[in-house]
Amino acid sequence: MTDSPLPEAWQRAEVPPLPAIGSDVVDEFARTIYGRTPDGGRLTEVVLRSRDDGVLDGAADRLRHRAVIACPLDDLELDTVTHLPAGASAEHPVPLVVTLDFEGNKEPPAQVMAAGYAVLAVDYQQIEPDDPDPAATGVRALFPRESWGAVGAWAWGLSRLLDIAGSIEGVDPAEPIVLGHSRLGKAALWAGAQDERFAVTVANGSGCCGASLFRHPGGEDIAAITTKFPHWFVPSFSTYAGNEDSLPVDQHQLLASIAPRRVYVTSAEDDAWADPIGEYLAVQAARPAFGPDGIGYHLRPGGHALLEEDWLHALAFAKR
Numbered sequence: 001m002t003d004s005p006l007p008e009a010w011q012r013a014e015v016p017p018l019p020a021i022g023s024d025v026v027d028e029f030a031r032t033i034y035g036r037t038p039d040g041g042r043l044t045e046v047v048l049r050s051r052d053d054g055v056l057d058g059a060a061d062r063l064r065h066r067a068v069i070a071c072p073l074d075d076l077e078l079d080t081v082t083h084l085p086a087g088a089s090a091e092h093p094v095p096l097v098v099t100l101d102f103e104g105n106k107e108p109p110a111q112v113m114a115a116g117y118a119v120l121a122v123d124y125q126q127i128e129p130d131d132p133d134p135a136a137t138g139v140r141a142l143f144p145r146e147s148w149g150a151v152g153a154w155a156w157g158l159s160r161l162l163d164i165a166g167s168i169e170g171v172d173p174a175e176p177i178v179l180g181h182s183r184l185g186k187a188a189l190w191a192g193a194q195d196e197r198f199a200v201t202v203a204n205g206s207g208c209c210g211a212s213l214f215r216h217p218g219g220e221d222i223a224a225i226t227t228k229f230p231h232w233f234v235p236s237f238s239t240y241a242g243n244e245d246s247l248p249v250d251q252h253q254l255l256a257s258i259a260p261r262r263v264y265v266t267s268a269e270d271d272a273w274a275d276p277i278g279e280y281l282a283v284q285a286a287r288p289a290f291g292p293d294g295i296g297y298h299l300r301p302g303g304h305a306l307l308e309e310d311w312l313h314a315l316a317f318a319k320r
């Protein structure tokens, strides 16, 4: 694993003050950016569909479950995948990472399994299509009275994965990690802020509306993100385009709202669009809300991706 030393200039950059974090701060993020996550969406059934033994060179099993979640207008059915390290059993349950996958279910890196974690995932578009004008409908259509963006829907999905985990033999859902990359890193942070069951929240390359500060110039801004991805947020969020200073919140407050539960932010040196410095400064600014080792940051060389080394840094932080 390679670490990048933090650039000298970053260490001299101004860290914004952290306003007092009241119980209403999560509501403020809901109101201005992500929308309100509805209560409910009750897990009614989890059925094992199939089990492949010995995938990843015998280091893991793969369990496929169909889960049914009753929502106000209809059921949402999810086809999840659990990657379970060899040896996990009802007598020896293993710690859990919940995450969302891009474009179908991918194998987590072999070292994650070797480290003894189960990974429970679903393709994010099974929860809500990633499209301003989707052909098929997702969970937002099943809650007719709410106004929430797709990032909020994906965060809701992460909480449902945690509900499902309770029914999966060999998984210990007690101190779960929620992890996401990029747009799904934004969703992981929003899930971590709202769902106190998540013990550790990991956001990799999450950028604008993730870990990076709106008020730090560089990378993606509100105009860019709301033009290309208007469906990710509440419609009124776009009124802050070009007017970041008038936002009632900034992302260090989102990180701090998760305390005392733990947070880990990872950036890549060449991922300018995600504004690594803005992510680092948000972490520094949020530090006063956390205990020692309550929040961590890592910068690695390279570009925008979730690499095996990102997973391993996050798991090493979680283990501390």
Ligand code: GCU
Pocket: 181, 182, 183, 184, 205, 206, 207, 208, 220, 225, 273
């Ligand atoms: C785009 C978008 C980012 C997002 C990224 C991703 O680049 O502008 O905000 O994080 O896609 O999800 O890969």
